[in-house]
Amino acid sequence: xxxxxxxxxxxxxxxxxxxxxxxxxxxxxxxxxxxxxxxxxxxxxxxxxxxxxxxxxxxxxxxxxxxxxxxxxxxxxxxxxxxxxxxxxxxxxxxxxxxxxxxxxxxxxxxxxxxxxxxxxxxxxxxxxxxxxxxxxxxxxxxxxxxxxxxxxxxxxxxxxxxxxxxxxxxxxxxxxxxxxxxxxxxxxxxxxxxxxxxxxxxxxxxxxxxxxxxxxxxxxxxxxxxxxxxxxxxxxxxxxxxxxxxxxxxxxxxxxxxxxxxxxxxxxxxxxxxxxxxxxxxxxxxxxxxxxxxxxxxxxxxxxxxxxxxxxxxxxxxxxxxxxxxxxxxxxxxxxxxxxxxxxxxxxxxxxxxxxxxxxxxxxxxxxxxxxxxxxxxxxxxxxxxxxxxxxxxxxx
Amino acid sequence: xxxxxxxxxxxxxxxxxxxxxxxxxxxxxxxxxxxxxxxxxxxxxxxxxxxxxxxxxxxxxxxxxxxxxxxxxxxxxxxxxxxxxxxxxxxxxxxxxxxxxxxxxxxxxxxxxxxxxxxxxxxxxxxxxxxxxxxxxxxxxxxxxxxxxxxxxxxxxxxxxxxxxxxxxxxxxxxxxxxxxxx
Numbered sequence: 001x002x003x004x005x006x007x008x009x010x011x012x013x014x015x016x017x018x019x020x021x022x023x024x025x026x027x028x029x030x031x032x033x034x035x036x037x038x039x040x041x042x043x044x045x046x047x048x049x050x051x052x053x054x055x056x057x058x059x060x061x062x063x064x065x066x067x068x069x070x071x072x073x074x075x076x077x078x079x080x081x082x083x084x085x086x087x088x089x090x091x092x093x094x095x096x097x098x099x100x101x102x103x104x105x106x107x108x109x110x111x112x113x114x115x116x117x118x119x120x121x122x123x124x125x126x127x128x129x130x131x132x133x134x135x136x137x138x139x140x141x142x143x144x145x146x147x148x149x150x151x152x153x154x155x156x157x158x159x160x161x162x163x164x165x166x167x168x169x170x171x172x173x174x175x176x177x178x179x180x181x182x183x184x185x186x187x188x189x190x191x192x193x194x195x196x197x198x199x200x201x202x203x204x205x206x207x208x209x210x211x212x213x214x215x216x217x218x219x220x221x222x223x224x225x226x227x228x229x230x231x232x233x234x235x236x237x238x239x240x241x242x243x244x245x246x247x248x249x250x251x252x253x254x255x256x257x258x259x260x261x262x263x264x265x266x267x268x269x270x271x272x273x274x275x276x277x278x279x280x281x282x283x284x285x286x287x288x289x290x291x292x293x294x295x296x297x298x299x300x301x302x303x304x305x306x307x308x309x310x311x312x313x314x315x316x317x318x319x320x321x322x323x324x325x326x327x328x329x330x331x332x333x334x335x336x337x338x339x340x341x342x343x344x345x346x347x348x349x350x351x352x353x354x355x356x357x358x359x360x361x362x363x364x365x366x367x368x369x370x371x372x373x374x375x376x377x378x379x380x381x382x383x384x385x386x387x388x389x390x391x392x393x394x395x396x397x398x
Numbered sequence: 399x400x401x402x403x404x405x406x407x408x409x410x411x412x413x414x415x416x417x418x419x420x421x422x423x424x425x426x427x428x429x430x431x432x433x434x435x436x437x438x439x440x441x442x443x444x445x446x447x448x449x450x451x452x453x454x455x456x457x458x459x460x461x462x463x464x465x466x467x468x469x470x471x472x473x474x475x476x477x478x479x480x481x482x483x484x485x486x487x488x489x490x491x492x493x494x495x496x497x498x499x500x501x502x503x504x505x506x507x508x509x510x511x512x513x514x515x516x517x518x519x520x521x522x523x524x525x526x527x528x529x530x531x532x533x534x535x536x537x538x539x540x541x542x543x544x545x546x547x548x549x550x551x552x553x554x555x556x557x558x559x560x561x562x563x564x565x566x567x568x569x570x571x572x573x574x575x576x577x578x579x580x581x
Contacts, residue, residue, distance in 0.1 A: 370420040
């Protein structure tokens, strides 16, 4: 792992954190705009041109609102929870490349010198356990949710937190397993190396072609990890008021929001890095210098934002899962599929077959899962009994 | 109570094919709908700049109508305050100074905050003296301000007639604006 340059790292942290907070504020604006458009409305358009200053107004509102700490809460944990939410979300971003990077060097002195001379668009460059670090830290967000729900001393919060812990723990597994295929293909956990492999191979070397099933599983588990619809059971407004953040107000509520949107940004970056080649794009891989770097950065950010928009579209497309559906999706569908997918990658690697074979294999796996689900000796067929002729018709699910 | 067998209907859960169990085609169809709406026409009425088009039978602020000589039409019969489910109309009757009727309202106060805008006063009135207008942006800073007395209600009549938003319905046979064709 190469040395850090202290001042460059500090500057990167300041710039990235500043941008991150701004982006999160504007994500709320984008979310509201997209929600409005999908619902045939116009959306926020009063504050500034096209409502562009709306995030500023929202931020001010969060700052100026009364910060209520309810009477019988566990004060320490109540205050700690939003802080954990933000800290873990921001910390996970430390190893995520957000612009052009080069793979960490070998042992040659020249290579190391050259590596040190190029600016890496990542806060902590060259972390060899990159993806594991991201997963380890983001899974800590469940602490924020559980602590917030527990400390609030409110039934809605507690129910939200309980749902959330079960959901997050279940979806960690398929999330981790779905990217193992990518890790095996690359032979490295380092995110820069993963990008570098795909950039060298060009657009047909992006892992989406080798791991479409892995991508699908990762996308679904990431939606669940971010508590976004259709998996937003922890904060289902219609059922639980606000879920774990029911009792939070003002800036503490804002911090939960911030953590959540940071999570969305981080996972969108991860999706691009793992499956869509990071900053690489046909025609720009060879570009060097400032212009090339900026172009790569823009391409990366565009790819990332298209995933964010996709998240937001999915939100208005799919209804919320019921809890048992959520669990059975994770345990009965995604985990077995991820396992089989992993075995397929291993076989292809072991016998040295071209990895593109994994594309049809993934398709077969998806269709096969649907076919098997039809044959599967399911639990006793659910039959509805409808009684008529009484004062109240009843529906019983057997 | 035992359930008669005739009352029971057994329903099988609908079978879905392989495509249905894949779920992905259904999600793509859903996304198509979402995206279509995203770029489709918008229905928002941008209120302060754009005034809403109200239906002709909109029930807004009340007014007390005047007759051709500019006198209040009301004959203080208490029909409206009797019909009012919210008890928001307060009338004090006095002998009429005019020869064509027995009584006239000395005071006529409507509590606009208490009113539920059901329009039953309008229906009850035998002389078409009380009417609901299409004024919807009723605001005030105090409760007292929202007690509309006779003068205020008459001035609402003057304003709405001048603005042409709510025509006077004097012709027999026309029960309400709602029965007239939309402009």
